[in-house]
Amino acid sequence: MTSILLVEDDAEMVSLLSRFLPEEGYQLRVVTDMASTLRAVSEAEPDLILLDIVLGSEDGRDIFRELREISDVPAIFLTGRGLESDRIAGLKMGADDYIVKPFSLGELSARIESVLRRVGSNASPHSIDVPNMKFGPLEINEQTHDVHLNGELLELTAKEFSLLAFLAGSPRQVFSREQLLEHVWASSPEWQNEATVTEHIRRLRLKIETDPDHPRWITTVRGFGYRFEPVLA
Known part of the structure; x- marks a missing residue:
């Protein structure tokens, strides 16, 4: 089962996605800060991370930078910042996608599937012929x-x-x-x-x-x- 790590401290959003994502067939784990994010990834690397870039006193972008020191797991940024400059900055940091709140569950599902498809095609073209x-x-x-x-x-x-x-x-x-x-x-x-x-x-x-x-x-x-x-x- 495809696993997703949700980094989110908004109780309403956590409640919504905790119902929706398992219904879509994903295994979900929820964390709320940098320490728990890094610990969760070290324990069992997920297939995808949904990362809110505004987390109380912490900046999700700082979490992402620390995350990249230990893992290349694909990440989708969730944010209420809809300016083009914010989206460009997020993508330049290495985020695989950037979704502005509020978003529909259908859009979220489609973007998750799109990122997972891209990641799934990353295997080297030599992997079959030259194992x-x-x-x-x-x-x-x-x-x-x-x-x-x-x-x-x-x-x-x-x-x-x-x-x-x-x-x-x-x-x-x-x-x-x-x-x-x-x-x-x-x-x-x-x-x-x-x-x-x-x-x-x-x-x-x-x-x-x-x-x-x-x-x-x-x-x-x-x-x-x-x-x-x-x-x-």
């Missing part, structure tokens, strides 16, 4: 989603794994940030900031590179994008 890739000390298994480096299992988020697997599936081929948004995020610069790619590359390098400032696995081709270098020894 296991090995480059010297680096081994990438697309069936188990495990990555080993020098025999040690690396702890990658789902998006970090998808990004690495996609790049490694086409060694030495250069991909622009726009292309990576399209293939790994099933998105585009119109919907998501290209800086999202830059940040994920940075985090991935911290985990797989001996010297992230001088990477040997994922290199930057200035003015073009990134490529995977198949180091064999």
